[in-house]
Amino acid sequence: MKKALQLIALTLFTAVGVHAQEPVTDSIASSEPKEVEFFESHKVTMGETIIMVARKYTVSPQDIYEYNKEAIHGITAGQQLLIPMHRSLKEKKKQTAKKQQPEQRNDYVEKTDSIPTQVPQE
Numbered sequence: 001m002k003k004a005l006q007l008i009a010l011t012l013f014t015a016v017g018v019h020a021q022e023p024v025t026d027s028i029a030s031s032e033p034k035e036v037e038f039f040e041s042h043k044v045t046m047g048e049t050i051i052m053v054a055r056k057y058t059v060s061p062q063d064i065y066e067y068n069k070e071a072i073h074g075i076t077a078g079q080q081l082l083i084p085m086h087r088s089l090k091e092k093k094k095q096t097a098k099k100q101q102p103e104q105r106n107d108y109v110e111k112t113d114s115i116p117t118q119v120p121q122e
Contacts, residue, residue: 037086039067039083039084039085039086040057041082041083042056042057042080042082043078043081044075044079044081046077047077048075048077049075050071053083058089059088064084067082068082
């Protein structure tokens with residue numbers, strides 16, 4: 001009987017110990033800031049394709065498909081598409097340019113007396 005109670009107590013303590021610690025979420029574990037999402041609406045005109053729209057906004061067709069699941073089967077004139085502008089190549093270039101500010105350089109030569117004023121003749 002004593003061994004049965006010990007086994008039950010051990011099982012309960014083990015089960016409680018497993019659930020005592022909360023899991024770490026991705027937002028806490030990740031040190032990188034999350035990408036801010038912003039979109040632009042595009043109305044499809046007659047003859048436009050996903051590739052044409054993607055090139056217009058400098059995003060990939062896969063980015064458009066990700067936010068417009070119905071476009072996978074084709075698009076029609078008058079259809080509204082969400083364009084993920086946060087994935088635009090232009091936007092990425094702007095953000096990269098802001099992060100990579102050029103260093104200020106002071107490349108200049110000071111005037112000194114050590115430079116010869118006459119060229120030796122041979």
